[in-house]
Amino acid sequence: MKPDQQNLWIYQLLLLIAVFVIWHALTATGILPPFFFGRPLIVLQKIWEWFASGKIYMHLAITLVETVLAFVAGTVLGLGIGLWLALSPTASALFDPYIKAVNSMPRVILAPIFAVWFGLGIWSKVALGVTLVFFIVFFNVYQGVKEVSPVVLNNARMLGATSRQLLRSVYLPSATSWVFSSLHTAVGMAFVGAVVGEYLGSAAGVGYLILQAESVFDINTVFAGILVLTGFALALDGLVTLAEKRLLVWRPAQSETEPL
Amino acid sequence: MTDHSALALENISVTFAARSAGATAYTAVRDTTLVVERGEFVAVVGPTGCGKSTLLNVAAGLLLPSQGRVTVFGTGLSGLNRHAGYLFQADALLPWLNALDNVAIGLRYGGSPKRDAHDRAREWLARVGLAHHGHRYPHQLSGGMKKRVALAQTLILDPDILLMDEPFSALDVQTRQLMENELLELWSADRKSVVFITHDLEEAIALSDRVVVLAAGPETHPIGEYPIDLPRPRDVAEIRLTPGFVELHRDIWHTMRDEVMKGYVQSQAQ
Ligand SMILES: Nc1ncnc2c1ncn2[C@@H]1O[C@H](COP(=O)(O)OP(=O)(O)O)[C@@H](O)[C@H]1O
Ligand SMILES: [Mg+2]
Numbered sequence: 001m002k003p004d005q006q007n008l009w010i011y012q013l014l015l016l017i018a019v020f021v022i023w024h025a026l027t028a029t030g031i032l033p034p035f036f037f038g039r040p041l042i043v044l045q046k047i048w049e050w051f052a053s054g055k056i057y058m059h060l061a062i063t064l065v066e067t068v069l070a071f072v073a074g075t076v077l078g079l080g081i082g083l084w085l086a087l088s089p090t091a092s093a094l095f096d097p098y099i100k101a102v103n104s105m106p107r108v109i110l111a112p113i114f115a116v117w118f119g120l121g122i123w124s125k126v127a128l129g130v131t132l133v134f135f136i137v138f139f140n141v142y143q144g145v146k147e148v149s150p151v152v153l154n155n156a157r158m159l160g161a162t163s164r165q166l167l168r169s170v171y172l173p174s175a176t177s178w179v180f181s182s183l184h185t186a187v188g189m190a191f192v193g194a195v196v197g198e199y200l201g202s203a204a205g206v207g208y209l210i211l212q213a214e215s216v217f218d219i220n221t222v223f224a225g226i227l228v229l230t231g232f233a234l235a236l237d238g239l240v241t242l243a244e245k246r247l248l249v250w251r252p253a254q255s256e257t258e259p260l
Numbered sequence: 261m262t263d264h265s266a267l268a269l270e271n272i273s274v275t276f277a278a279r280s281a282g283a284t285a286y287t288a289v290r291d292t293t294l295v296v297e298r299g300e301f302v303a304v305v306g307p308t309g310c311g312k313s314t315l316l317n318v319a320a321g322l323l324l325p326s327q328g329r330v331t332v333f334g335t336g337l338s339g340l341n342r343h344a345g346y347l348f349q350a351d352a353l354l355p356w357l358n359a360l361d362n363v364a365i366g367l368r369y370g371g372s373p374k375r376d377a378h379d380r381a382r383e384w385l386a387r388v389g390l391a392h393h394g395h396r397y398p399h400q401l402s403g404g405m406k407k408r409v410a411l412a413q414t415l416i417l418d419p420d421i422l423l424m425d426e427p428f429s430a431l432d433v434q435t436r437q438l439m440e441n442e443l444l445e446l447w448s449a450d451r452k453s454v455v456f457i458t459h460d461l462e463e464a465i466a467l468s469d470r471v472v473v474l475a476a477g478p479e480t481h482p483i484g485e486y487p488i489d490l491p492r493p494r495d496v497a498e499i500r501l502t503p504g505f506v507e508l509h510r511d512i513w514h515t516m517r518d519e520v521m522k523g524y525v526q527s528q529a530q
Pocket of ligand 1: 276277286288306307308309310311312313314315477
């Protein structure tokens with residue numbers, strides 16, 4: 001039987017199981033040293049323990065809060081500053097080289113500075129996430145404003161829009177639609193900021209669990225942490241897809257026909 | 261004040277600055293005068309690319325002419341033309357608003373409460389035959405439906421002057437004739453002053469009181485004006501078969517033919 005629309009997920013699941021079986025076979029026979037590659041059964045057991053004992057929930061909640069705060073703050077800042085610079089040629093000309101410079105800087109190196117400024121709690125992670133999210137949103141808003149159809153703009157003006165009304169009814173919706181097209185990347189970046197921040201110095205969060213396990217060479221726990229993070233990222237991405245479907249109804253989808 | 265024309269373009273010239281170094285400035289319109297009386301339906305025809313949209317943008321106040329003066333009901337125009345409604349050639353609906361909100365947006369800009377605006381918008385949607393399509397977004401409407409929504413969006417504000425830029429040129433022949441008849445019906449109800457741009461001479465004659473023919477660009481200007489004394493009300497499909505129409509068409513086409521050829525040669529050269 002070949003994979004098709006209906007049974008595709010069965011094949012995808014089989015693929016996952018196969019990877020675990022091969023991983024298990026290689027480490028159990030000693031072809032790959034378990035000290036470096038872990039043992040999948042122990043990894044799964046570790047994950048089970050985390051959830052069964054409830055120990056993981058606190059760490060997941062911390063990582064989630066950091067991600068959400070970084071995402072919201074980065075989006076609001078990116079939207080505001082993006083709109084401002086896109087609509088004000090003078091300001092945009094003035095800031096242009098600095099925006100480019102900060103954007104091309106690898107922002108992870110700011111983590112130590114944020115740790116000094118904001119301490120080892122959640123705020124240093126939020127700050128790191130914000131610097132990552134901000135630029136994605138900013139460039140998309142900027143693009144969104146520049147790409148507003150001049151005909152739509154002129155039409156709104158002829159229908160009597162003031163410049164404030166133009167901002168609200170034309171620029172903002174256009175910019176938001178561009179922001180939404182980068183929502184997956186933005187949420188992903190907020191998550192990266194949170195986890196990397198935790199990994200570089202923290203007292204809680206899933207990144208902290210990984211950091212702790214690594215320092216005692218507990219490779220199984222490191223793998224367990226990575227798997228939990230992956231599942232978490234997938235769940236976040238699913239939520240974003242849902243939000244997108246609800247908020248972008250006005251955008252043409254690929255195809256909207258329904259089979260009889 | 262009552263003796264003033266609705267819209268007067270006096271000695272208008274439009275020169276576009278060169279976009280890049282080395283390119284020369286382009287004079288699209290040269291010394292053009294066009295007067296539209298109250299309640300008059302004027303059609304402007306000219307070969308593609310001659311400067312029709314440019315001229316209409318000047319009349320709308322969207323484009324400042326390099327030379328000349330625009331007066332609206334006797335008053336010099338500065339800024340946007342607040343007496344005019346503009347039906348654009350390209351899709352101009354706000355893509356993120358559904359049909360009802362698109363029609364209502366002008367009233368909302370003017371400060372009407374949402375409920376009143378929606379009530380009037382529903383009336384207008386019904387008037388253009390889209391009573392049951394208010395919830396649809398522009399991408400869910402056909403080309404003809406979008407034009408109807410755009411027409412309602414403009415007419416709901418009851419402008420004294422209606423500027424239309426090849427509004428039906430993207431539609432198939434049947435839809436187009438339907439829309440032309442609907443337009444004439446709406447227009448006959450309150451006789452707004454209309455400037456209707458088209459490159460289709462038959463459409464121009466069928467709809468208008470007067471046809472103005474523009475020369476091929478650059479430096480376009482009117483090369484002929486023809487009063488259309490065909491009886492109203494008209495049916496655009498039937499009127500094309502009457503002897504009066506055929507005769508007018510022959511006369512005007514005689515003037516236009518050379519310009520169309522010129523325009524064609526130029527577009528080939530570009
Ligand atoms: N903003 C502009 N800058 C430079 N040239 C322009 C601009 N707008 C229009 N033109 C030129 O002016 C001429 C007339 O354009 P347009 O009025 O759109 O023609 P039409 O509507 O009759 O097809 C064209 O040759 C076009 O390339
Ligand atoms: Mg045009």
